[in-house]
Amino acid sequence: MSPLLEFDNITMRFGGVTALREVNISINEGEIFALIGPNGAGKTTVFNVVTGVYQPTEGQVRFDGDRIDGMKRFQVTKRGVARTFQNIRLFHNMSALENVMVGADAHHKTGAIGAVLGLPWHRKEEKRGRERARELLDFVGIGKVEHETAKNLSYGDQRRLEIARALATDPKLLLLDEPAAGMNPAEKNGLQALIRKIRDDGRTVLLIEHDMGLVMHISDRLAVLDFGQKIAEGLPQEVQTNQKVIEAYLGVSEDAS
Numbered sequence: 001m002s003p004l005l006e007f008d009n010i011t012m013r014f015g016g017v018t019a020l021r022e023v024n025i026s027i028n029e030g031e032i033f034a035l036i037g038p039n040g041a042g043k044t045t046v047f048n049v050v051t052g053v054y055q056p057t058e059g060q061v062r063f064d065g066d067r068i069d070g071m072k073r074f075q076v077t078k079r080g081v082a083r084t085f086q087n088i089r090l091f092h093n094m095s096a097l098e099n100v101m102v103g104a105d106a107h108h109k110t111g112a113i114g115a116v117l118g119l120p121w122h123r124k125e126e127k128r129g130r131e132r133a134r135e136l137l138d139f140v141g142i143g144k145v146e147h148e149t150a151k152n153l154s155y156g157d158q159r160r161l162e163i164a165r166a167l168a169t170d171p172k173l174l175l176l177d178e179p180a181a182g183m184n185p186a187e188k189n190g191l192q193a194l195i196r197k198i199r200d201d202g203r204t205v206l207l208i209e210h211d212m213g214l215v216m217h218i219s220d221r222l223a224v225l226d227f228g229q230k231i232a233e234g235l236p237q238e239v240q241t242n243q244k245v246i247e248a249y250l251g252v253s254e255d256a257s
């Protein structure tokens with residue numbers, strides 16, 4: 001089986017800063033794959049390279065068999081990649097339902113003209129969009145608050161809403177940037193179940209997460225970045241006992257032992 005996402009020797013430089021150095025990552029369809037590493041290791045840069053925010057300085061990114069490095073963000077979205085952000089980015093004064101409907105707009109066929117003229121095709125599409133948004137809110141477990149303004153939702157529900165909005169583009173690959181940040185233990189358990197449900201629904205999940213309990217529990221495989229380099233990759237139990245990883249996290253230099 002060919003991988004869904006491949007990072008082939010990716011280097012990303014910002015002036016004098018090398019955020020990623022010759023990184024190779026290969027993620028299979030249907031996996032829950034985690035990216036971990038200390039602050040500033042390059043994790044968010046990986047997301048930004050995948051989603052077309054940055055064009056890598058060197059290397060290629062392949063998604064579903066095609067090169068996507070150099071594509072614009074909306075092109076990458078259309079190919080089937082969606083993401084959430086470290087800091088929640090919702091339309092705070094819109095309802096939960098509206099937030100998800102906006103997320104689905106990337107896939108609508110009729111544009112502004114259809115909306116202004118009230119064309120039947122557009123009305124049909126809007127109705128379908130509303131139904132789909134409802135399904136997604138139910139799927140992530142917040143169907144009951146569809147009319148609630150986003151800013152009035154609990155923190156955990158806002159995170160779920162962000163996920164629903166990302167799912168509205170019907171992605172093959174969902175990127176989650178620190179989805180458990182700021183969650184209490186009950187919310188984290190719920191999130192874990194939701195991530196599994198997303199995978200069981202036929203999607204692939206790539207997540208950045210600092211909560212090691214969650215990562216070790218939920219990931220099929222993970223990769224560890226440190227100062228822009230991949231220092232380890234494998235099953236959770238393999239990575240957990242890897243000496244390089246332990247040193248990166250504890251900040252022990254190689255010649256200190």
Ligand SMILES: Nc1ncnc2c1ncn2[C@@H]1O[C@H](COP(=O)(O)OP(=O)(O)OP(=O)(O)O)[C@@H](O)[C@H]1O
Pocket residue numbers: 014017018019037038039040041042043044045046
């Ligand atoms: N647009 C940019 N311009 C300059 N430097 C950048 C830019 N984006 C990232 N960097 C640098 O690249 C390095 C990696 O940053 P990145 O945000 O990817 O790390 P991270 O692992 O996501 O960190 P954190 O866990 O703190 O979010 C850092 O040194 C950062 O300052």
